[in-house]
Amino acid sequence: MNITQIVEAVLFASDAPLKAEEIARADGSLDEDIVEKAIRTLQAQYGDSERSFQVVELAEGFQILTRAEFDPYLERFDTIPRPSRLSGPGLETLAIIAYRQPIGRIEIEYVRGVACGGVIRTLQDRALVDVVARGEGVGRPLLYGTTQRFLDHFGFRSIDDLPRAEELPVVLRERIPLGAEAGDRLTSEPDHG
């Protein structure tokens, strides 16, 4: 029994991504670096022996997942949970929260132009977003942010895996201004037509 095998056993038995430091708690001989080294070894072993699964870096941790190309063979089993897909409004709302977190409901609604209470509730029920703070001002509004589950759901290693804000054609504002103020910025924007 070696360290790589211990790490493998922990990864195999877990049904959610585990951080290296969490895996290291399995045994006193482990620390974060040793665990990460063991994971690299496992990744190489699985690659060499052409396993149908990989150790994937996911949601700031690691998890054993099947390779994508085996998808057609797995989807017809009742005992294998089907991934669920979000609706269009759900994705839009989540996109706003992901880039603007922490953000309140009123601001989300201003960006989307429609009421979002129900959508936010759904996202919260699915643990994709959560209340992370309370805002200043009247009523101390609830501010939402994304969760680990959000990263897992989209296969991101961390929030940095999202398309970078500065690479986007339009600069997203940090906070929504309550009055019109974008005039100056607008004149310096490149022409989009």
Place this chain on the structure above:
Amino acid sequence: MDLTGAGSTLLTRDNFLVVELDRFQGPLDLLLHLIHEQDVDIFHIPIARITDQFLAAIQVLRSDQLEGAGEFLEMAATLIRIKAQMLLPRQEGEEDQDPRAELVHRLLEYEQIREISNCLKTAEAERGRRFAKGWVPTRPRPEISDTPLETTWEDVWEVALQVALPDPADRRHTLPALSVSMEDKVSLIVTSLAEKVRVEFSRLLCGFEDKTHAVMTLLAGLELSRRHEIFLRQVTPFSELWLYRRREDDEGPPTGGREPVPEEPEIPRGTRRRPPWMPPEEDEPADPLAVLDVDSDDQGADTMGWETE
């Protein structure tokens, strides 16, 4: 109102929007659609035209859709306000302040969000192709009531003392002795063959109803055959089985030497599939000689069923 150029197309577009309004996720979505549809420069929105088209599109909102209608109406109000501001002469120092600026930024921002949500959708689909080890929901625990137990150990002990051990006699299991003995059947065969040279198996069963008799008679016949005291003949599978007396000098059924092959006797159809213990039919021509003739040929060995010695 500048509708001259786009009058007819606007009409068809109106109809299109009448059907499609439910599909728009809100006023920004609808506004973006109008702008893209007409290839309008988003930084130079012809606000009057877009406003009119927007108002025409939301005309179809019925009173039972008021929940979502508020957002469209609010946008309509914003458009009208911008349109009015555009008509007003601008004061000194506000030259650069375009009344449309905030709206344009909102539109661009919303468009950006839609692009991001498309990215998320792709990422979601890609992630959905990979499976983790299946998650099994924890089984609900059986409900255990919190009522304190009132039974004491003494009660349990008392009941335990009353439990009688089962009588060892009850555990005895008796097997009924076989009602048919093989000796009886052996002597039956021997007796029968003392009188006759051969006998049908079924005749030996006459008067015995139980299947056990057939089995024991067959076993007795096989036993006698093994002891070389009789031999058995059967022309075809499931046909009548004959038991033959064996003379002292007999070496069993002739197997060697080629003799002229007599005509193969016709086996009555009705007897072919009859189990040996069933009595023969009335009209069965029990002709042992015919069988004998066949048996006298060595050809019978491979075509005519089995023989035992």
